[in-house]
Amino acid sequence: MELYLVILIGLFYAAGIYLMFRRSMLRMLLGLILLGNGANMLIFLMGDIVKGKPPIISEDVSIFTDLYADPVPQSLILTAIVISFGLQSFAIILLKKVYNLTGTDDLDTLNTHDEEI
C-alpha cells in the first residue's frame, strides 16, 4: 500500500512540475493543483498508514503500546485541503479575468509596460 502511494505521489509531483513548465496559464494552474494534492497525500503517507486501530487508549492502560492510526496528519490534510481550495478558486477567477483582459493564455505575453500606481 505504501509503495503504491509513494509511486502515486511521485507521479503527482512530476506531472505538476511538468505542467508548471508549460507556457499556458491554465496548465500552470493545473500543475499547481496536482502539486498541492501530491503534498496532501505525502502528509497522509508520512503519518504511517494503520488500518482499524483508532487512537483511543483503553481505561486500564495509561500509554499506547501498540501502533495506532495517527489523527494529526488527517487533520493537517483537512486544513490544507480547505486552504488550497480557497487559493485555487481565487486563482481560477484570476485566470479568467486575465484572459478576458488580455485575450491570451500565453504566460510570455503578460508584460504590459505602462505605469499604474
Next chain:
Amino acid sequence: MNNIYIILPVIIHMATAILCLASWSSVRLQKVISIVGNLAALIVSLFLFKAVYEGPILTMQSGNWEAPFGITFVADTLSVMLVTFSNLVALAISIYAIEATSTHRKKYGFYAIVHFLIMGLNGAFLTGDIFNLYVWFEIVIISSFVLMTLGGKKPQMEGAIKYVAMNMLASIFFLTAIGILYGIAGSLNMADLAGKIAAIENRGLVNVTALIFFVGFGIKSAVFPMYFWLPSSYHTPPSVIAAIFGGLLTKIGIYAIIRMFSLLFVMDTFLLDLFVILAILTMITGAIGAWSKTSIRRMFSYLIVCHIGYLIAGLGLFTQLALTGVVFYLMHDIIIKTNIFLMSGVIYKIRKTTDLRRLGSLYKDYPLFSIAAFLILFSLAGIPPLSGFWPKIQLFGEAMSSQQYILLITLIIASFVTLFLMAKIWIQAFWKPFTLKDEKHKDFFQPLTLGRKAALIGPVVGLLLVTLWMGVGANMFYEISSKIAYELMHPDMYINAVLK
C-alpha cells in the same frame, strides 16, 4: 505560565477587520475604525515588547493543551519586535491610504483586507507551531492576492498571475517540508521539534528537509534563484499596497528562515556556504537589476531583492554579532522599504509618473518634502549618521573577521550601487530642471486640501522620524538587536520557555 495577552495584537486586527466588513457601506467609518484599530494594536504590542524585553519569554498554550500537543504561541524578543514594527507600519499605511487609495478600491474592502493581512503577519510572528505558521502564511498570501488584484487594472492582473503562482508554489514546498518533517520527527511544535530533530541520526534527510523549507521561504522572501516574480509584480499595485508588500511580506519569509535555521536545524558548513553564496548572488543580481531601471518603483523592487541579500549574508556568517547586524538591518529595512514606496507614491501624486526621465525640479517646487526624501533615500543607502549605516558596518566587520572576503566585497559593492542609485534618483528627480516643455506646469498635489496633503506627508515624515531615531539613537536599537541575537544563538531559552 499561560499568558493570554500575547495573542491580543492578532485579536485586535481580526476585530478591526470584522468591524470594517460590518461597515461595508461607509468608507469614512472604515477609515476611522482602521486607524483606531491600528493604534490600539500598536500600543498593545509596545506593552508586549516592554514586557518581553525586560522579562522572560512569554508563552500561551491555546485551549490549555500542554506544549507539544496543542498550538503554542511564543512571544520572544524577535517575535514582539517584528509585531511592533509591523503594527507601526500598518498604522502609517492606514493613514496614508486615506488619500492615496482610490475610492473604488476602498469600497471593495481595502481596509478589511489590510487588517486580515496584518493579523496573519502578527500570528505568523507569534506562533510556535510549524503547521500553524503555514496557516498564518496562507492567511497572509490570500489577503495579499486580494490587495494585489484590487482595482483590476491590466498590468496589475498580469503581475498578479506571477505573484499568485509563485506564492502558491512556495506554500506547496512549505507543506511538503512539513509533511516530511512530521514523518521523521513526529511533532509540530517548534520547541519540541528542535530536540527531536537533533536526535535524528539520518542527517542527510534532515538537511534535505531543511533545504525544502529554504526553497519555500526563499521564494517568499525573494532569494537569488527564486526572486524573479518580485520585480515583475511589485511595481504594479498602488504605492500604498506596494509599501505593505515591500516592507513586510518579504520579511515574513526572512523571519521564517531565521526561526527555522536558528531553532530547528543545525547550521553546518554546507548550509553556511550555501547561504553565503546565495547572499552574494542575490546582492549582485538585485543591484544589476536596479541599475538597469529608470522607473523609481521598479528600481526599488530590485533593491528589495538586493537588500534581502544582506539578511541572508548575516545568516550565512551565523555569529552572534552577525545576527545582531541582521536583526538591526531587519528593523531598519521594514521601516525604510515601506517609506520609500510611500515616498514614491507622493512623487507620483505630484507628477503622475515615477519615471526618472520625465521627473525633475522637485527640489525647486517642494524643498521641504525634498529634504525628507533626501533623508529617506540616503538612510537606505546607509550614509553614516543615518540608520542603514550601523547594521551594514556590523555585517562588514563580521564578514571581515570570518574571512569571507568575497562576501565582504559584494556587501561593499551592493552598498555603493545603492548609494549610486539614490544619488541618481536625487539628481534626476529632484535637482534636474524639467526638460519636457509640456509638463512644465503640471502639478497634481497643489490642488489637494490641507488635510489630504497631511494624510500623504504625515506617514512619510512619521516613519522618517523613526528611521532618524534608529540612526541617532543606534545604541538602544543595537542593544535590542543584540538581545535578540543572543536568544537566537541560544535556542534552549526558547525551548525551555515552551516546554517547561
